[in-house]
Amino acid sequence: MPNRLSNAGHIPQRMCVVCRTKIDKKKLIRFVLLNSEIVFDLNCKIEKRGYYVCNSNDCLQKLENSVKKILRSRNFNGR
Ligand SMILES: [Zn+2]
Secondary structure: OOOHHHOOOOOOEEEEOOOOOEEEHHHEEEEEEEOOEEEEOOOOOOOOOEEEEEOOHHHHHHHHHHHHHHHHHHOOOOO
């Protein structure tokens, strides 16, 4: 673990739900799940629990499957 205090100018990182790589937030696309559907939150305006996916064809193609797994594992109620 790097020392948090000496890491002042660091870029926030998020994990892609498909490949589980932690990368620069700016390289990821944020989305939320509304009624079990993927809604891309391009302006980060939707105040719901957000998820992130790489901005790459590979991850975007697999996104639907990954989301299904998330929904199943969380027993998502569509709140
Ligand atoms: Zn990815």
